[in-house]
Amino acid sequence: MKVLVTGAAGFIGMHVSQILLARGDQVVGLDNLNDYYDPQLKHDRLARLTPNPAFSFVKMDVADRDGITKLFAEQRFDRVVHLAAQAGVRYSIENPHAYIDSNIVGFTNILEGCRHNGVQHLAYASSSSVYGGNTLMPFSEHHSVDHPISLYAATKKANELMAHTYSHLFGLPTTGLRFFTVYGPWGRPDMALFLFTKAIIEGRPINVFNHGxxxxxxxxxxxxxxxxxxxxxxxxxxxxxxxxxxxxxxxSSAPYRVFNIGNHAPIQLMSFIEAIEQAVGLEAVKNFMPMQDGDVPATHADVEELAAWTGFKPAMPVPEGIQRFVAWYRHYYRV
Structure with missing residues (x-):
């Protein structure tokens, strides 16, 4: 197939592109390479994809309406994996317009591109943050998600609603994927595992929110x-x-689905930190702090719907996953 992967220089986008390329698909990767975090990490991720002749890269913002329209018309993609978005819960409190531009305007452009160019299936990134103020665990796709507590979460909920509308009106098959705290090698520098590992190695204290x-x-x-x-x-x-x-x-009576993708094995933050300490070989200096705005105390994914639909459940034990990240971090940063 010819597959468009937006956010291809991102953490998840690079890994998804690698799988598609390894099995013989043609991948067009799109990314705007913005500076929300170190662009060099994005360039280095791309460098793992560009040697493959079946991969081509387009530097473009999904909010570029004319550019996206032209790209879809020229390339005639079979399927689309839409992962490009302005990420981060707390950043959405400080810079709301970035989320509207990327997550709402950009998503509309992708939907329109799919609609007008015969795309067979659109799979797109949603987020566990859509569960917002829910406290019933584990989070299930059957639960209402009408109480977001950050603009980021609201844009992801909006994406699901927009996708359903296109599935209903135009018969466009869409599937939303609610990611639960993704971690591992090549991860984002603004995520907890990266921040904690870097600080511990450098001998700086880590901020532990909600007092752990x-x-x-x-x-x-x-x-x-x-x-x-x-x-x-x-x-x-x-x-x-x-x-x-x-x-x-x-x-839905429309060709629309939404799934949780989580490990279905939540752990305490303090246990997560202990696993990092063991992997690094150093004890963290902990700065205990109150809960941050827009954050939630707990997440737990019910993944039975995903398993029934695909036959797949995430299963990597967290300590092993952390060991792999720390090994990558030491190699990448020559620590």
């Missing part, structure tokens, strides 16, 4: 990428059993 009383469903990058590709390969279809009199957020 946090639980996260940390999900290893290889599991995430495998899940994305499996979902991409199974085109969303209408649910013949959908009952509009008993509306279920996980069901």
């Amino acid at each position: 009383k946090m639980i996260r469903d940390f999900t290893y990058i290889d599991d995430i990428a495998e899940g994305v590709v499996r979902v991409l390969d199974r085109t969303a279809t209408a649910d013949a059993d959908y009952d509009p009199n008993q509306a279920d957020p996980a069901r």
